[in-house]
Amino acid sequence: MKKQRLIIRTVILLVLGAAVIYTLYANFTKDDNPEIEVGKKAPDFVLTDLNGEKYRLSDFEGKGVLLNFWATWCPPCEREMPYLEQQYQNYNDEGIQVLTVNVGEATVTVKEFIDRHKLTFPVLNDKNQEVLTAYGVDPLPITFLIDKDGIIKKIHKGEIINEAVIADMAKEIKP
Known part of the structure; x- marks a missing residue:
């Protein structure tokens, strides 16, 4: 019983850790495209x-x-x-x-x-x-x-x- 709880807790911790790592990765690698807004120059293409x-x-x-x-x-x-x-x-x-x-x-x-x-x-x-x-x-x-x-x-x-x-x-x- 204790071993099963330990496994479940470990899996939950790993999933949460992966979510934190993914969030950090996504924030640091997101595009640096300028925000498209009214009043700004339209991106050329x-x-x-x-x-x-x-x-x-x-x-x-x-x-x-x-x-x-x-x-x-x-x-x-x-x-x-x-x-x-x-x-x-x-x-x-x-x-x-x-x-x-x-x-x-x-x-x-x-x-x-x-x-x-x-x-x-x-x-x-x-x-x-x-x-x-x-x-x-x-x-x-x-x-x-x-x-x-x-x-x-x-x-x-x-x-x-x-x-x-x-x-x-x-x-x-x-x-």
Whole structure:
């Protein structure tokens, strides 16, 4: 009986010790990425679209950028795509660039989604989810409004619920 209690206590102590070690390890090795906040410079990145064309965020300085992260399996993401497409059509000639970043899904899956929704704005693929991590994206969808100087003006977490909301977003970053 005493031997059994000793074994149980030892196991519990080992589990607690492992938890403490893991917590310390996680805290000391966490990324030193700067916090993504309104009023700070948006992290620059280079991603390619589905045709292999490269897009660098800093190339759009002087324009407002509506940067949206999404996935094909995300129903709110799918519902907001027509609004993004409409604003791309409305504001692309007025100094606002819509860039959408898919979170690393297969190219064929993303192409089918684009074709089904007749999307014409740039769809970038973050295959390694490096940009997703740099921007601290969680949950999807999330939209960053970036002004002409590359400063984050607003972070909209969740679904863009109607055309008026996204039109207001576009006006907020219009140069």
